[in-house]
Amino acid sequence: MTDLFKPMASVFTNHQIAGHYRAIDRAQKCIVPFHFEIQGVEYPKPVPEKNWLRRLSGTRSEKYAMVELTPTKVVLWSPEQRNLGEMALADVKLIQVGAIRWHVTQGLDPRHAFRATIFVVTEKGNYYFANSDMEVLPAIFKFAHAHEIPVEDPLRLLPLLKLGWKVAAVTLHETYAQLAEHTGYPNSKV
Template structure:
């Protein structure tokens, strides 16, 4: 497991925002991802007609935004929690963990994407409910010269589509995580 260290995010000392970044250094925290304008998972259509007209959302999420120059963390209220230059990212590790679900559910809902961002001064652990974020992160990192580790070999599996990949991952997860340090049981 990666050892949490000092944060490289700027602006994180403002009014308690340090706790969100500090938490991401100690445990896996659910965040939505926005990669060059595309949000993962895609937001549900707003059902409230007044909010639809005004362009606001009922449900708000914390977001990790990846841009060609920097990584920015946003609070659900849209406040900047912190940012760091993209050049501070040494590598990214992508993976999957089993989530709190019962056996009878669709296997696509049994896993969460994990994204570990490793820097010189700290490591950050994120989870996302949309496994399609992994190929997007892989492509983004490749375009910007950031090494990506894929110890579970998910990228080739996800090329088959998430339905097929979920069934395969569900059946072979124990063998895939055997020597990786990922937990075999549900988180």
């Protein structure tokens, strides 16, 4: 398994002016929540716009940062849809998928207690992303497999997710401490 907690120089070409929330630098030092768009599908799915004027104009009230995976590159978008930076897909050497406890699960539906983690490993740096939709993990695996990018799954989540997230969440909640024990993933919430 790859040691993923060593920030290095960025391979993203920065297209944004100074003061762009330093999303790329932050993603090299800590796990940063981002939505993902993989071949036109968003994770998590966008919430339908309730404001009728925004629906007509095609804009959204809810804004969020996005990682877009295309057949040739990885692009980071700001909540305002500004290009924060991009790198060639060929620069990605490995993707590690996992999960972290996001909330204390006592009394909560276990599906809401975890966040998917996506660690992108390159020669020049590692990038750490979190996503609230665990269904992003099988989509990333499928995308990476299609583009011949190795995927590590130290928590063995991909077979578990084949059962559906509702069943997988209960199993993950019950076995997370044992799964995370030798992986470097924190057992407590982050």
